Amino acid sequence: MPLNPDVLAGPSTVAPIVPDWPAPAPVRALATTREGGVSGGAWGSLNLGAHCGDSAQAVEENRQRLAQRLPSAPCWLSQVHGSRVLHLDQWTPGVEADAVWTDRPGQVCAILTADCLPVLFADAQGTLVGAAHAGWRGLAEGILAAFIDALPLAPERLMAWIGPGISAPNYEVDQPVRAAFLNEDARLSRFFEPSRSGHWQADLKAIALDQLAKLGVGGLFDAKLCTSADPQRFFSHRRDGARSGRQASLIWIEP
Numbered sequence: 001m002p003l004n005p006d007v008l009a010g011p012s013t014v015a016p017i018v019p020d021w022p023a024p025a026p027v028r029a030l031a032t033t034r035e036g037g038v039s040g041g042a043w044g045s046l047n048l049g050a051h052c053g054d055s056a057q058a059v060e061e062n063r064q065r066l067a068q069r070l071p072s073a074p075c076w077l078s079q080v081h082g083s084r085v086l087h088l089d090q091w092t093p094g095v096e097a098d099a100v101w102t103d104r105p106g107q108v109c110a111i112l113t114a115d116c117l118p119v120l121f122a123d124a125q126g127t128l129v130g131a132a133h134a135g136w137r138g139l140a141e142g143i144l145a146a147f148i149d150a151l152p153l154a155p156e157r158l159m160a161w162i163g164p165g166i167s168a169p170n171y172e173v174d175q176p177v178r179a180a181f182l183n184e185d186a187r188l189s190r191f192f193e194p195s196r197s198g199h200w201q202a203d204l205k206a207i208a209l210d211q212l213a214k215l216g217v218g219g220l221f222d223a224k225l226c227t228s229a230d231p232q233r234f235f236s237h238r239r240d241g242a243r244s245g246r247q248a249s250l251i252w253i254e255p
Contacts (some may be wrong), residue, residue, distance in 0.1 A: 006140040016069075019161040021221040022232035026105070026128035029251040030069070030120065031163045031223070033233040037062040047235065049112055051244030066248065070254050074110035074248070075250065081116075085150040098138055099147045101130030106255035109244065110248050114237040115227050117165035117208055118249030119144065124156045124218070129251045134208055140180040144211050159219030160212050163249040164234050165228035168193065168203035171238065173201075181207065196220075 016030040023029065037046030038061045043054040048066065050059050054251070067073045075091045081100050086095065088102040088109065100109045101121070109131040111118045116135030132138070132147050148155050173192075178200055179190045191207050192200035209220055227234040227247075235245040 002012065002149065017164065017223065017225070019120065019163070019221065021122075021159055021161050021219070021225065023122045024124065026126035027122045027129055027251065028254055029120050029122070029161070029249070031249040032066065032244060032247045034235050034247060036209070036232065037065065037154055042240065042255045043245040046247070047245030048248045049114070050112075051106045051234075052245055053243050054245060065248075070108050070250065071106045071252060072108055074250055076110055076112070078131075079133045081133075081135055081141075082134060083138065083141045083143045083146040085132075085143075085146050087150075094187045098134075098143055099130065099132035099150075102253070103128045103150060105253040108250055110250045112246040112248055113163075113165065113167040113227070114116040114244045117204055118163040119208060119212075120161045120163065120249055120251045121147070121158050121217075123153055124159065124192060124249065125157070125178075126253060128153065129253055131249060134204070134255040136177055136180070136202065136204060139204065139207055140177075142184075144208065145215060148215050148217070155216040156218040157223065158217045160217050161221045161223065162205055162208055162229050163223050164230075164247065165196065165205060165224040166236065166238055167205065169200045170226060170228035171197075171202050171204060172199050175203045177195050177202065188234070229231065 017091040028174045038046040039058040078096045084097040085099040087095045088107045111131040119132040121130040191203040228236040228239045
């Protein structure tokens, strides 16, 4: 796919989404939209995903444009819908993990999504930040609990922000997906609204907020943005299929 000729002249001027939460001054965070990059076609235009069919040249240019806003280049993960958590000191290119954290200023935690929930974390003193990729598989396998367990501080010191992700009206699941949650916690049945036979509308955001509250996270915040419902701003795998691009949610401590 060729680069988008309308945006080749210079860096993006499109403002990212900034979390509305009381994070302390050293903490910075943002979520990208699909606007302001060089990708064309189905990936137009700020696709940051390297494995969804887009031009490698376009993705690299998009990532470089994003990096210009940051204190260092993001440490991209190979996300596998699992529950592995890394400190960024353990990061190497291509490492498989679905959550990352750091207590080192200048290191950028990054998560790619296209319907799954990006969950950003910061502690109240601004000494630690992190990010988790929480799709249905990750939530069912305990990615949020694994993230909390990996940190050297009590969960009540944390605040969490759920960025753009798919909402319940646009996310229908079948019995195996519902069972994956209910087999672990029957209380979660209230977050599955029956639709057609053998299917339910699943509220992943409500499940994530419930899990975070149960884990003792001190402050919970939700962007209340649906990727599937907003094709102008967001990529959505459920809406657009395998050719969907990826947006990023990022967090760091100012150096």
